[in-house]
Amino acid sequence: MPLRLSRTRRMMTIRLEKAIERTTVLDPRRGFEEFAQEVEVRFDPLTGAASRINITRAGRPKQQMCRAEEPAPKNCPFCPSNIEAETPKFTPAFAPDGRIRRGRATVFPNLFPLSGIHGVCAFTPEHKLDLDLFTEAEIADGLFAAAEFARRGAAAGARFHFLGWNHLPPAGASILHPHFQIIASTRPAAAVAMYHSAAAGYLVREGRSFWADYAEAERRSARFIGSGGGFEWFAPWSPTCGYEVLGICASPAASLLELDDAGVRGLAGGIVRVLRGYWKMGVASVNMGAYSWPERGDGFALNVRLAGRPTAGASDKAFLEIFGGETGLPVAPEGYAPLIRGEF
Numbered sequence: 001m002p003l004r005l006s007r008t009r010r011m012m013t014i015r016l017e018k019a020i021e022r023t024t025v026l027d028p029r030r031g032f033e034e035f036a037q038e039v040e041v042r043f044d045p046l047t048g049a050a051s052r053i054n055i056t057r058a059g060r061p062k063q064q065m066c067r068a069e070e071p072a073p074k075n076c077p078f079c080p081s082n083i084e085a086e087t088p089k090f091t092p093a094f095a096p097d098g099r100i101r102r103g104r105a106t107v108f109p110n111l112f113p114l115s116g117i118h119g120v121c122a123f124t125p126e127h128k129l130d131l132d133l134f135t136e137a138e139i140a141d142g143l144f145a146a147a148e149f150a151r152r153g154a155a156a157g158a159r160f161h162f163l164g165w166n167h168l169p170p171a172g173a174s175i176l177h178p179h180f181q182i183i184a185s186t187r188p189a190a191a192v193a194m195y196h197s198a199a200a201g202y203l204v205r206e207g208r209s210f211w212a213d214y215a216e217a218e219r220r221s222a223r224f225i226g227s228g229g230g231f232e233w234f235a236p237w238s239p240t241c242g243y244e245v246l247g248i249c250a251s252p253a254a255s256l257l258e259l260d261d262a263g264v265r266g267l268a269g270g271i272v273r274v275l276r277g278y279w280k281m282g283v284a285s286v287n288m289g290a291y292s293w294p295e296r297g298d299g300f301a302l303n304v305r306l307a308g309r310p311t312a313g314a315s316d317k318a319f320l321e322i323f324g325g326e327t328g329l330p331v332a333p334e335g336y337a338p339l340i341r342g343e344f
């Protein structure tokens with residue numbers, strides 16, 4: 001909505017724009033009745049940066065950190081004994097069975113969504129905490145199920161998706177039980193759009209893929225971590241967060257949805273190796289984002305980024321990261337790449 005201010009002689013027009021995304025889930029708290037919610041997506045009038053507002057999120061259940069040797073809380077909604085009764089279901093038009101399953105992974109709608117199509121993928125039966133306990137099969141099942149969710153989102157008109165993982169509260173998780181989140185939308189997440197635009201510009205300028213050139217330039221550097229399963233893994237030259245690791249798909253795939261079975265397992269294998277490396281470095285809490293673009297041809301490659309988060313003491317996000325759009329780091333990428341390399 002345009003807000004007109006007439007304090008100065010020239011008329012200013014500040015556009016305060018927003019979009020509403022509507023979603024309906026079948027709510028386990030109300031006998032699986034339909035529960036409609038609205039997510040308000042607001043755009044900064046100067047930069048276009050998006051924020052997503054859903055005030056019901058203030059009521060999310062929050063599990064307390066516990067040590068691995070303590071039993072899982074009996075009321076964890078993502079544990080196998082509770083998942084059927086206590087997680088929401090999709091409406092039949094989206095998923096006739098209410099949820100999407102692959103192996104031991106289950107995707108259900110986020111009860112507190114940040115998007116009209118926002119899925120949660122619980123991918124381990126165990127309420128596990130330690131990063132060295134994750135298996136390639138579990139991560140692969142989670143990726144397969146998340147991809148199926150994103151495919152259904154695309155069929156419903158939301159052709160962009162962004163897959164993320166917050167592991168443990170220092171990484172922003174309210175539920176400790178391991179789970180991916182997938183947001184499908186008619187527009188790309190801001191960071192996906194930024195990487196796509198920059199890579200498309202590089203292709204126009206150089207006539208080559210940025211990702212192929214980057215891998216070639218960095219493969220023999222101190223920042224190279226390892227390769228296998230169709231992905232190459234690096235500590236980026238200029239990390240955007242602590243202990244950042246970048247995985248680049250070596251095939252021309254631009255999206256998670258393009259990977260075949262071997263490709264998904266290869267990606268899962270790389271992620272598991274990075275997690276083991278983190279654990280040996282003393283990192284217990286992790287964020288991950290998988291960057292997909294729906295079409296090939298304009299220089300974008302499927303890529304995945306992980307970050308190790310502090311588990312005690314001060315936050316690693318301060319004024320420079322939150323308002324400055326830059327990152328201050330205590331460790332150089334050459335410092336931690338060798339510590340993960342041994343896992344590949």
Ligand SMILES: [Zn+2]
Pocket residue numbers: 072076077078079126127177
């Ligand atoms: Zn659990």
